[in-house]
Amino acid sequence: MVAPVPEPTPLSLPPALMSAADRERARDARGFMPEAEGLLLHRAALAAAARGPMLEIGGYCGKSAIYLGCAARERDGVLFSVDHHRGSEENQPGQLYCDPEVVDPRSGRLDSLPHFRRTLEAAALEEWVIAIVGTSTLVSAHWRTALSLLFIDGGHTEEAAEADYAGFGRHLDSGGLLAIHDVFPDPADGGQAPYHVYLRALDDGLHEVAATGSMRVLRR
């Protein structure tokens, strides 16, 4: 059964403010996000960043942090990027989305942190993007800061995605934006956990303001 998807309410997000070089860096960064989705994320961040800090769950190698961080730089804002940088389930050695170049040869464990760091350095975004290296549940247990934007793109199990929404969604300020990646209403297109978070957010009274591909943006 596929639940009906409400029609997106249009919101006039500002146009993207990324140089051709930054767009190219974002395209070239390792990760799993088509440019159109990244640019929507960037535009949502432009709308939010001046009001307070933004937070993403799932930094991986820094692709989405470029889209969000470029908006933080434009608006004198800041992005906190939460990731333990040991990879999600599907990134582990032997799994479908494992990139062998993201494995630490010393330990055989996945380590996306050096890639994340170099991506941010190359994009000159270190002043606007703060990496928080730890599990999202541990970080959210101690988080007390209101957020202007929350981007959920961490673990894609039901448990992980729900915990990310529960742990950080309550810190979204009134009018704050919730972006969710990999929302697939049809199970044939992908895992259902992000879609279930999306439905729960709608149920909590957030409303959808924009969508491109599997990226959904809701407002509280």
Add this chain to the structure above:
Amino acid sequence: MVAPVPEPTPLSLPPALMSAADRERARDARGFMPEAEGLLLHRAALAAAARGPMLEIGGYCGKSAIYLGCAARERDGVLFSVDHHRGSEENQPGQLYCDPEVVDPRSGRLDSLPHFRRTLEAAALEEWVIAIVGTSTLVSAHWRTALSLLFIDGGHTEEAAEADYAGFGRHLDSGGLLAIHDVFPDPADGGQAPYHVYLRALDDGLHEVAATGSMRVLRR
């Protein structure tokens, strides 16, 4: 002029709870902290960690994070370790405390983050220590979480040390512990900025509870 130093009030900190292997790892980690000072820090953390999160400023290569993190692990606590990992003034290439092995050969810039990460991994402390990679002023501007212990060991300029105390000291809970490293009442022994922070904390009503070498522990 050297201001008079109050006599430390004894506090019965618990005895250290570190294995011989962890103590050896801490001794071997790059950094600038004699073991006796590290063990005092560890004992202060044992006294504090169950009450709430701890935070250190100046993670560098993870030496102090072992002392603090082992206490967090014992007490089911957590340590946030704030550092931009680009080195303090005195760590920069060409300066007195620059370790060439902590310079990123790709960029020529100091990068202590890979060392910090490996130190924590080897000590099996990744679950209890969360690195926050950014400048302490930017992180403190958005920090809202009460702290059971604050350890100041970041930039040693007057401006940096004062900003660290001002930015995070206000989040110390009642009874919380403030540890300051490199406190040298005599200018002949070292820079004065940490000592000035120490005096300011006393002036703010904190009282000293323990001291070893240049490490001072105060209680709010």
